[in-house]
Amino acid sequence: xxVFPTIAALQGSLADARRAxxxxxxxxxxxxxxxxxxxLVERCGAENEVTVVSIFVNPTxxxxxxxxxxxxxxxxxxxxLLRDSCCTRVFAPSxxxxxxxPDHRAFHFGALEQVMEGVRxxxxxxxxxxxxxxxxEATVPHSAYFGEKDFQQLAIIRAMVRQLQLPVRIVGCxxxxxxxxxAMSSRNRLLTxxxxxxxxLISDTLLKSVTLSRVLTIxxxxxxxxxxxxxxxxxxxxxxAIVDREELQPARFWGDPRGLQGCIAVQAGQVxxxxxxxxx
Ligand code: PAF
Numbered sequence: 001x002x003v004f005p006t007i008a009a010l011q012g013s014l015a016d017a018r019r020a021x022x023x024x025x026x027x028x029x030x031x032x033x034x035x036x037x038x039x040l041v042e043r044c045g046a047e048n049e050v051t052v053v054s055i056f057v058n059p060t061x062x063x064x065x066x067x068x069x070x071x072x073x074x075x076x077x078x079x080x081l082l083r084d085s086c087c088t089r090v091f092a093p094s095x096x097x098x099x100x101x102p103d104h105r106a107f108h109f110g111a112l113e114q115v116m117e118g119v120r121x122x123x124x125x126x127x128x129x130x131x132x133x134x135x136x137e138a139t140v141p142h143s144a145y146f147g148e149k150d151f152q153q154l155a156i157i158r159a160m161v162r163q164l165q166l167p168v169r170i171v172g173c174x175x176x177x178x179x180x181x182x183a184m185s186s187r188n189r190l191l192t193x194x195x196x197x198x199x200x201l202i203s204d205t206l207l208k209s210v211t212l213s214r215v216l217t218i219x220x221x222x223x224x225x226x227x228x229x230x231x232x233x234x235x236x237x238x239x240x241a242i243v244d245r246e247e248l249q250p251a252r253f254w255g256d257p258r259g260l261q262g263c264i265a266v267q268a269g270q271v272x273x274x275x276x277x278x279x280x
Contacts, residue, residue: 001082001087001088001092002088004090007138010091013089014050022050023049024050024052024140024145025050025120025141026053026135027041028054028056028131030056032078033081033082034176034186036175036176036184040147040173043171045086045087047143048143050088050206051086051093052089052139054092054093055091056093058100058131059130060127061123071186078120105126105130107129109159111247112155113251114150114249115152115248133160134228142168142169143170143171147173149183149184151248151261152170154250158170168270177203180200180201181203183273187271195269198232199273205225205228206225206262218253222240222242225262226240234268235266235267241262241264242260242279243260243261244256245278260275262276
């Protein structure tokens with residue numbers, strides 16, 4: 001496994017692989033790797049001869065400077081974890097390498113960014129589109145792998161690829177959960193032991209909501225989810241929305257042919273957690 005700090009060095013190494021006819025897969029991450037990331041790396045390795053994992057905490061997607069300051073940075077441990085995986089190349093650039101000058105590009109995703117995370121985290125998806133497009137330009141992957149935990153991010157990245165007509169296949173991979181159900185996230189390690197214990201209520205509630213979706217209206221189910229989570233004094237629901245799986249617009253009726261997804265953001269002390277679940 002080789003580690004590249006610059007775009008030029010990465011591209012030099014990938015040019016050889018491309019000449020040899022190898023497929024190149026990219027797993028973009030912000031580090032603080034866990035089993036969820038490793039599942040993306042394994043999927044990438046199963047489908048490509050070359051697996052590039054990028055590790056870069058992207059400042060332009062943080063709308064809250066405190067969030068950027070405390071975001072976990074664990075490069076030595078990340079590299080250790082990747083050495084035991086099928087990752088062949090790590091791209092770990094500096095901020096100066098990725099942003100030699102400010103990126104003034106403004107992306108527009110219409111209705112897709114006017115709900116949920118797009119409303120609560122202004123500028124977040126623009127920053128995601130900026131860095132992911134730069135990573136695609138640096139790597140020119142055949143396929144790129146993203147977790148479905150960031151459900152809206154995945155939809156935004158698919159939209160960006162369509163807008164820019166990039167020849168990259170976007171692969172969404174299922175959420176990986178802790179044994180008690182909490183969706184794996186780099187932010188979980190920032191939870192206090194008390195908040196970690198409470199946080200299990202999020203996935204537990206989502207799971208139970210699937211059963212209740214057979215008897216409650218969409219509105220009543222949304223109220224029930226928020227009430228159940230907010231009953232824990234350590235948790236505060238920021239939003240819970242049931243949306244269609246394509247445009248991510250609030251659902252009006254069960255049985256929408258596009259499929260429905262329940263998406264949630266919860267504040268657990270200083271840590272903001274997101275999760276989602278499918279309704280059949
Ligand atoms: O999901 C993430 O970790 C980040 O948003 C991504 C896609 C690596 C872009 O910085």
